[in-house]
Amino acid sequence: MLDRNWSGLQKVLDAPSRQELIGRARTLKVRKGQAVLSRGEPSNEIFVILEGRLQVVLYSTDGREVSLRDLREGELFGELGAIDGAARSAGVVAAADGRLLAISRESFRKVVLGSPEAALWLVSRLTWQIRGLTDRVFELSALNVRARVHCELLRMARAQMSGVRHELTHAELASRIGTHREAVTRELKALADQNIIRSGRRRLEVVDAPALEAIVVTGLGAPTELEGGW
Structure with missing residues (x-):
């Protein structure tokens, strides 16, 4: 499977x-709670x-927060703006202190357009995101x-x-x-009672993935092809 993260591009x-x-x-360094990107602002870095x-x-107009996904070490974001130059489509907030590498839109475009392999990597990444969005639209609707x-x-x-650990309330x-x-x-309590998950303070761990997948397959009525993109 093609590596869709920073290491894959490298x-x-x-x-x-x-x-x-x-x-x-x-x-650049970021602090927990810091807004790294805001929806609607200009796009000029990845x-x-x-x-x-x-x-x-x-965020909705009444201040309700909608969390789309977590981003972790080795992942990248902001590439959509590098492609079309449009404003940011979502906000990104630091959930913990960290460090980021900021790459200019011009450098990113030059490298991707100059390499067929890099262009294929980007297309694969975008395809993965579209598949993930399709899954989520279906789930929220049906x-x-x-x-x-x-x-x-x-x-x-x-x-x-x-190897990804989840710190999620x-x-x-x-x-x-x-x-x-x-x-x-x-x-979550029902799943914990079935010994499918373990849940603690800011920690969720799936301990019986086959049992969970069987539940999802039964609910969907088809084999699972859930994607992680967004």
Whole structure:
């Protein structure tokens, strides 16, 4: 499977192209709670997470937060603006202290347009995001809260298999699937009683992924192809 993160782009670039990206980039520190990007602001940089954890969020006019996904070390964001030059489509907030690598739009475009392999990497990444959006639109439109919780936990389980640990409150999970904290807490308790998950303070761990996947397959009526993109 193609690596869609920063390491994947580095693998397909030759040494001069890698230097073009990194040599002109700048490093910046972020503090927990800091808004790194805001929806609607101009797009002129792509960011790579060197350390820390960030959240992609949107806010309604009444201040309600909608969490789209977590971003972790080695992931990048902001590439959509590098492609079309449009304003940011979502906000990004630091969930922990960290460091970012900021790459100019011009350097990113020059490197990607100058390498067929890098262009294919970007197309693959965008395709992955579209598949993920398709999954989420279906879930929000057609599934009840219980099924949406199961689908999101299965995504987390697959990331967990790759070594990703999740620090997520019930309220953050509820925001991600379009419901309220009480509903999420109820469903997580039911899964914990079945020994499918373990839940603690800011910690969710799937301990029986096959059982969880079986529940999701039954709910969807088809094999699962849940994508992690957004």
